[in-house]
Amino acid sequence: MGKNVTMNAMDTINGANGSCYVTIEGSRYLLMQLVNVKASGKINSEKIPIMGQTNKGNKPGAIEYSGSATLHYATDVLREMLYKYQETGKMMYFDMQIENNDPNSEAGRKSTILKDCCLTDGTVAMLDADKSTLDEDISFTFERFEMPEKFKNLSGM
Numbered sequence: 001m002g003k004n005v006t007m008n009a010m011d012t013i014n015g016a017n018g019s020c021y022v023t024i025e026g027s028r029y030l031l032m033q034l035v036n037v038k039a040s041g042k043i044n045s046e047k048i049p050i051m052g053q054t055n056k057g058n059k060p061g062a063i064e065y066s067g068s069a070t071l072h073y074a075t076d077v078l079r080e081m082l083y084k085y086q087e088t089g090k091m092m093y094f095d096m097q098i099e100n101n102d103p104n105s106e107a108g109r110k111s112t113i114l115k116d117c118c119l120t121d122g123t124v125a126m127l128d129a130d131k132s133t134l135d136e137d138i139s140f141t142f143e144r145f146e147m148p149e150k151f152k153n154l155s156g157m
Helices: 079-088
Strands: 018-024 027-030 034-048 057-072 094-101 109-121 135-142 144-149
Touching: 034 094, 057 109
Parallel strands: none
Antiparallel strands: 018 027, 018 094, 034 057, 057 135, 094 109, 109 135, 109 144
């Protein structure tokens, strides 16, 4: 019987060890106000009836990408896009580079670039007497992604 291999706790990724940059109209910004960000892909599948079977099959179709983030309310870089859209009717697209870099994990560094992001929801202004810090949520879509740096396979995989 082979040796049971398990993941080392130190190889989990510390979510705070990383960075996020946005590139808007040629200007690159470190989004240091970021609390969290998540980008997802959803594959729309179609149910396919199959003769002779009681169950339906699933055929993958188009993929849709979306994301959300929470930021400390301390920058107008993204909010400016809402304002420009209001004033001109022209939506600004941007790229977002998300980097995971936990020096304690054997998995190493990972970099993902979300291409052609489009802001779909953002905060215009806020106040809250019950909060010592203000956080805002944004939502966005993106067209595709690239992975210039990938996690290494952990020992035992």
